[in-house]
Amino acid sequence: xxxxxxxxxxxxxxxxxxxxxxxxxxxxxxxxFMWYRQYSRKGPELLMYTYSSxxxxxxxxxxxxxxSSKYISLFIRDSQPSDSATYLCAMSPHNQAGTALIxxxxxxxxxxx
Amino acid sequence: DTGxxxxxxxxxxxxxxxxTFRCDPISEHNRLYWYRQTLxxxxxxxxxxxxxxxxEKSRLLSDRFSAERPKGSFSTLEIxxxxxxxxxxxxxxxxxxxxxxxSPLHFGNGTRLTxx
Numbered sequence: 001x002x003x004x005x006x007x008x009x010x011x012x013x014x015x016x017x018x019x020x021x022x023x024x025x026x027x028x029x030x031x032x033f034m035w036y037r038q039y040s041r042k043g044p045e046l047l048m049y050t051y052s053s054x055x056x057x058x059x060x061x062x063x064x065x066x067x068s069s070k071y072i073s074l075f076i077r078d079s080q081p082s083d084s085a086t087y088l089c090a091m092s093p094h095n096q097a098g099t100a101l102i103x104x105x106x107x108x109x110x111x112x113x
Numbered sequence: 114d115t116g117x118x119x120x121x122x123x124x125x126x127x128x129x130x131x132x133t134f135r136c137d138p139i140s141e142h143n144r145l146y147w148y149r150q151t152l153x154x155x156x157x158x159x160x161x162x163x164x165x166x167x168x169e170k171s172r173l174l175s176d177r178f179s180a181e182r183p184k185g186s187f188s189t190l191e192i193x194x195x196x197x198x199x200x201x202x203x204x205x206x207x208x209x210x211x212x213x214x215x216s217p218l219h220f221g222n223g224t225r226l227t228x229x
Binding site: 004006008034036041042043044045046049088090101103104105106 | 117119153154155156157158204206217218219220221222223225
């Protein structure tokens with residue numbers, strides 16, 4: 001079992017839909033959780049950064065962390081064609097970033113107008 | 114903040130040749146990371162620097178790979194005797210780390226390596 005599991009999709013939705021993206025993990029030491037968006041042929045771009053359990057909202061994006069279930073989610077409201085990208089979850093046991101940062105495989109999202 | 118810059122964007126080389134990539138991090142960031150991303154996978158950690166010191170290397174980093182950050186600013190990643198399995202996107206990221214933690218990583222747009 002990989003440390004971080006993420007359904008690669010693809011996920012196709014119409015414009016305006018609510019999108020739910022999810023990751024599960026096995027390492028209970030993970031405390032810092034991130035979502036990155038990656039457009040084709042570009043580097044990952046940080047969307048959300050959360051610590052421990054709970055919700056965090058930023059505009060149309062909401063990140064949820066449920067440490068008891070080892071499950072994190074990213075919700076996108078009123079999805080737009082410009083949201084079409086690959087979404088990567090990432091997590092780490094500490095806030096020293098990089099070395100122990102583990103990424104999921106990414107979920108490819110397509111929003112049609 | 115001009116972002117993390119990587120050069121070249123795309124490199125095509127023949128098997129057995131050596132290649133070198135460059136990364137310029139965000140200027141105030143003291144940590145620099147190299148990751149590799151293959152198609153359909155998330156980025157995988159290769160190595161990182163704090164200022165000019167290389168502090169950790171992944172076991173993914175074979176002896177054919179070497180990275181430097183000579184003055185604590187830009188970094189280079191060299192692959193010697195390239196193999197077809199080296200074909201991937203090589204991503205550079207940077208962050209500002211203090212004694213209590215670090216900000217999340219900021220990635221460049223990567224160098225896509227194709228080994229023929």
